[in-house]
Amino acid sequence: MIELSYSEIAAAMAGTLIVAAGETGETLVSGEAQTDSREVQPGQLFFARRGEGTDGHLFAGKAVRAGAALLIVERELGAADLGFADAASPVSQIVVADTTAALGALATLVVHRLRERGALTIVGITGSNGKTTTKNLVAAMAETLGPTVASEKSFNNEVGGPITMLRTTAETETLVAEMGASATGEIARLTAMAQPHIGVVLSVGLAHAGEFGGIEATFRAKSEMVKSLDASGVAVLNRDDPRVVQMAELTPARVLWFGQHPEADVRATDIESSAAGTTFTIHHGDETRAVRFHVLGEHHVMNALAAAAIGLTLGLSLDAVVDVLEAATLAAPGRMQVLGGRDGITIINDAYNASPDSMSAAIRTLAQIKKPAGRTVAVLGAMTELGSLTIEEHLRIGLQVVRLGIGQLVVVGRDARHLHISAINEGSWDGESAFFETQDEAFAYLTETLRADDTVLVKSSNSAGLQALGDRLGEAYV
The missing domain is CATH 3.90.190.20 (Mur ligase, C-terminal domain)
Structure with a gap:
């Protein structure tokens, strides 16, 4: 995270700052954010979220003993609440109405400051299938250009998204954010935190259809990605998915198509699958390259094409894109x-x-x-x-x-x-x-x-x- 004072953080999340002895509102912190006390490392921020089955406030003391520098809580915690014998809390706290909302508010502040400096490029990835595979490939491409932060595991919701965003620093050049949703409005909230320069929609399918309320509701939710882009942005869209094709009419951004369709800007031909992976020919403009993609499954070729389109937009050559694709051996653990x-x-x-x-x-x-x-x-x-x-x-x-x-x-x-x-x-x-x-x-x-x-x-x-x-x-x- 970029370095911020306690007062700046409290203001961003409309919270009340309670400083510990020896600290003031001007005390600085730059550690990452955590919602799991088991993951806390010295200097980090701990957000005490209330979940369906537990309450993060019960684990705040464990976070403090692990080295948390600042607690974001929904009620002030005394020393006894944290398991300390002293009369006062040993760690500063910010009391907020909703710790999940506070996490998003802080992520918004950090990413917007970095975006305003002009040194950070933000890639947002959504779709019913293939988000994590595509994110991993894009991150590998972006890392060849400079420091990159990408979602870990499948951190793509109202908690995982902000946690990923808060890993960015002044040195970060590319943020690759996987943005998932199980209801309308969730992608819009994530894109409001980190306004993408490049927005990717991989597919509109039946994943989470029950929660969305049907395929048309899924379409509307995924469309929130392209609607978040401005005229200077790039919408990377699946030319083979009829519903994704419709999204071109919903965005002011430049559209870059990927797929097997002859009109795709980045397309694949000659696809052959085997137990060793998939081979195909990738086309971009007048350039053509043969690709030996070791990730198993013909369906992952679409993810590779989406990643290639993003890599080319970031400034990689087609040769560099192919090098990354051929170096990949696993989409992600538990995926083919x-x-x-x-x-x-x-x-x-x-x-x-x-x-x-x-x-x-x-x-x-x-x-x-x-x-x-x-x-x-x-x-x-x-x-x-x-x-x-x-x-x-x-x-x-x-x-x-x-x-x-x-x-x-x-x-x-x-x-x-x-x-x-x-x-x-x-x-x-x-x-x-x-x-x-x-x-x-x-x-x-x-x-x-x-x-x-x-x-x-x-x-x-x-x-x-x-x-x-x-x-x-x-x-x-x-």
Whole structure:
């Protein structure tokens, strides 16, 4: 974070400053922000958020003992509240009405100051699928140009977004911010904190459709990204997604298209998938390059194209962009992560998250990379946050598994049972679909029945927890 005084921070979040002994309103702090006391390091700010299951105020004392320089709280905490015997708190505090809102207010102050200096370029990335993969690729490209801050993990909401923004310093040249949403208005709030110079929309799909209230509501929410751009900005849009194409009419920014469509400014042809990754030819203007992209799954080519469009906008040459793409080996942990290897058995752990679009794409990849002597095995769990579409979409994926000729379907968890029912109803399977309520049961079945050269896909929404099963299978077949 840039260096700020306690008084400046309190003013930004409309809070009341209570200074500890030996400090004043002019005391300076530049540490990062944390909402988890376990992550606090000396000199950082601790925001005591109230969650559904806990209250950050209960862990403020732990944050102080870890070295927190300043507490942002919703009620003044005395020494006893913090677990100290002294009469007064050993750390200064700012009392605010809402610590989550205060976190966003501070992020807004810091990013706007850096933006006004003209040295910081902000990239905002949203879409129903592919945000984290694209963010990681863009960050790798930006780092070749200078100091870069990018969202960690999937820090893309009202908490993770500001925490990422508050990692910027006076030396930061590029901020790559993943901006997710589960309701209308959330992306607008994030873009108000960090007004992007480059705004990216990857897709409009069914991820979180249940929370949004349908695909049209998802479209409106994702459109908030391009609406936040001014005439000097660049909107990087998916030319292959009809709903994203409509967003070109909603932004004053210059539009840069990516995709396989002939009209895309950055496009791919000659796409071929294998167990080693994907090869394709990238085109930009009159330039053409062959790319060996080691990230598994043809659907990740679109993420690579989006990242390439951003990298070119940042000033990289096409050769430099290709160098970064070819150096990437993993989209992110739990995303098409190749594990195992013993007896030729390959485990693809793609259970970090799932939507109908990403589930369908992963199953197509599984069918494409089948080894001649082995089977394809799909280990699938529930896709969440689909609302009224839940049953319909699980039934559709079950049909796809059968129609693509996947050799074995293993469905895990009661919420995913419609996948199993759909596969059975589709046709003449005799035991090719198995259902288990627990991961332990599925693991036991798989370790008893997997054969040499089998290729296994493990896929579910994060809340279904199958990433742990994928990791467990990977360890079993090392």
